[in-house]
Amino acid sequence: MSTNSQYRQIERATNDASASASRNDWKRSVVLAVLLLLLALAYTASRDAHAVTYKWVDEKGIVHYTDKMPPEAVNRGHVELDRQGVQFKKTDRALTPDEVRAQADDVERQRQETKEREVLARRDRALLASYTREEDLDLARQRALTTIDGQLQSARVYAAALVKRQQEIVEKKQSYGNKPVPAVLDREIESVEGELAKTTTLIETKKQESLGVAMKYDTDKQRWRMLRANADLAGTIMTSQGGGNAVNVLPTSAR
Numbered sequence: 496m497s498t499n500s501q502y503r504q505i506e507r508a509t510n511d512a513s514a515s516a517s518r519n520d521w522k523r524s525v526v527l528a529v530l531l532l533l534l535a536l537a538y539t540a541s542r543d544a545h546a547v548t549y550k551w552v553d554e555k556g557i558v559h560y561t562d563k564m565p566p567e568a569v570n571r572g573h574v575e576l577d578r579q580g581v582q583f584k585k586t587d588r589a590l591t592p593d594e595v596r597a598q599a600d601d602v603e604r605q606r607q608e609t610k611e612r613e614v615l616a617r618r619d620r621a622l623l624a625s626y627t628r629e630e631d632l633d634l635a636r637q638r639a640l641t642t643i644d645g646q647l648q649s650a651r652v653y654a655a656a657l658v659k660r661q662q663e664i665v666e667k668k669q670s671y672g673n674k675p676v677p678a679v680l681d682r683e684i685e686s687v688e689g690e691l692a693k694t695t696t697l698i699e700t701k702k703q704e705s706l707g708v709a710m711k712y713d714t715d716k717q718r719w720r721m722l723r724a725n726a727d728l729a730g731t732i733m734t735s736q737g738g739g740n741a742v743n744v745l746p747t748s749a750r
Contacts, residue, residue: 546562546577546578547562547575547576547577548560548561548562548575548576548577548578548580549561549562549563549564549573549574549575549576550573550574550575550576550582551564551568551571551572551573551574552571552572553568553571560576570588570589571588572585572586572587572588573585573586574586619718619722622715622718622719622722623719623722623723623726626719629716629719629720632712632715632716632719633712633716635712636708636709636712636713636716639708639712640705640708640709643701643704643705643708644705646701647698647701647702647705650694650697650698650701651698653694654691654694654695654698657687657690657691657694658691660687661684661687661688661691664680664683664684664687665684667680668680668684
């Protein structure tokens with residue numbers, strides 16, 4: 496083979512290689528462009544799919560639709576709508592300081608009411624456990640009042656003795672006329688008057704205590720009657736629902 500022929504073959508091989516490389520570069524460019532286009536379309540679709548419209552009302556009652564909440568309205572309540580106008584999220588407005596305090600007061604009130612109900616429930620259980628008959632309440636009431644009455648009688652007897660001694664000292668002081676009265680008499684009458692004042696206060700306290708005890712047992716009796724009636728009624732209903740013969744239990748108050 497001549498030298499010229501070899502050069503021509505080498506030249507053709509070089510040209511073919513260059514053409515092949517150009518075609519590969521073109522293919523890669525086309526693939527890259529397609530990928531970029533697909534990414535752009537996916538981003539646009541994703542952005543559109545997640546597009547949000549905010550619906551909110553200003554202080555004048557005017558309804559607004561915006562693609563984002565204005566800074567001055569961020570604390571206002573609003574709803575979020577998708578591209579189809581369907582609500583998918585709701586945000587309540589921020590509470591004012593007065594509303595926060597009112598909410599806290601309401602929580603505290605409910606807590607206190609719950610505590611009072613629990614105390615009442617414990618008291619009711621204790622009342623039913625302590626007395627099986629209404630007569631037991633009457634006996635307990637009488638015993639409590641008898642104890643207080645005994646204390647009252649003792650205080651009254653003591654007060655009468657103090658009054659008598661007070662009169663005796665006054666008469667003795669008068670018997671001295673214009674003469675100096677012994678200091679021991681002044682001290683004694685001062686002591687008697689102090690004891691008399693304390694005893695008088697005790698008598699009044701015991702009177703109020705007696706009234707309070709009588710009222711307490713009267714209230715407990717009414718409560719006990721109601722609790723027993725409810726318990727008897729609940730027992731009757733349970734017996735009836737259990738398929739047995741219902742027992743006709745009258746409320747305690749009707750016995």
